[in-house]
Amino acid sequence: MARTKDPAIRTLLLERAAHMLRTREPITLRSLVAGTNVSTMAVYTYFGGMDGMWKALRQEGFTRLAARFTTVAESADPVRDLTALVAAYLGNALDHPDLYRVMFDASFDLEDLKAADATLEHLVQAVRRAKDAERFRAGTDPLDLAIQSWAIAHGLVSLVANGPLPPRTLDHCAPMLAALFVSVGDDPGRCRSSVEHGWKRLRLPEDR
Amino acid sequence: MARTKDPAIRTLLLERAAHMLRTREPITLRSLVAGTNVSTMAVYTYFGGMDGMWKALRQEGFTRLAARFTTVAESADPVRDLTALVAAYLGNALDHPDLYRVMFDASFDLEDLKAADATLEHLVQAVRRAKDAERFRAGTDPLDLAIQSWAIAHGLVSLVANGPLPPRTLDHCAPMLAALFVSVGDDPGRCRSSVEHGWKRLRLPEDR
């Protein structure tokens, strides 16, 4: 009945946007389509405008984060796994700092919230497993502890990604997580070991 | 030898910008000077451009934060005071959420860093007093613990101010701080009491 959209163009634009974000090129409507052989109108047919493009890019960021979370294998030690998830969170943010900034920029709408919730759910599950393994007290709310872990990770990484603090600041994450886990009932000795093992998954950049 | 700048114009523009930020009006070069009887050039003579204006606004934000910190009276309980400082931090961010967003937006330069360091120093001093009072272990680095407290506050408040999480999320701050303080040696019972007393200073908005 009519011409159909080509999804390849959508991903082409998104990848180009992500690339320009990495290379610190300013992303404008015209600079985005320059070089490609699509016109500015493509941005409107596929995203409804630049705002929609930024939103799609934000979604892409959460998708990548979720993908990275799935690479964290489940072990017999759920506290280790939880720490590893947080380490993966930091690693993802460090690998794509500009994308991370975009993800938590202004204008969080309902769809973004769902994406954020989906990634948060990974943490919730890990907390739940730790609670089932009786590492955490029975009264512990998995969602609460997941949010607290998230807040620690996000607080550190956003202070680092936005400039105020140097990358080595992220080393504070492990002891902070350990303090948090101990406060909800984990044995200090075991906790330290679990966090250390989980934390090893994070590879920090050299230039810090 | 020449005409001199009128500092009143500078503060007029800054206050107007802060007001427009609160009322969610888009701040553009022309909209900023509209209504006032200064021309667009004033923005360039006083700030060197819109970027400079945003930077000045960021500085203003840190100044307000520092002013709020000074309202936190020193008591005999340094852990309580430290908690009260963090509560003041959250309160300030909640009172001026848009200004807070601007403060931690992109483009942190050296001057912004100094302003941030100055406010961080308040926390460092509080930690130092707590350490002197032997609430924290001797090996505790005041700067480290201050940064960790900052990260908790910033993580929570930025997740709230940017949308993903509801305001009541900030309630997590007190237990997180307590967990952190206990992890560096404070007695759990005393810590809980101190944090509770310091936390009371925060007045959360009703609509949460």
Added chain:
DNA sequence: CCAGAAAACATAGCATTGCTATGCCATGTA
């Protein structure tokens, strides 16, 4: 007291931004 100069200030115009109006063309359907 008064020229002169330097800096604040006003006006106008520039390139660039995101967006929309308009027409063309490809493609799936009847």
Added chain:
DNA sequence: TACATGGCATAGCAATGCTATGTTTTCTGG
């Protein structure tokens, strides 16, 4: 095979930040 629908290209719009240029004001040196 005709046609209508929606993707696509072009051109142009208002608004943005900024700069060039002239005017006015005010401090200074003689």
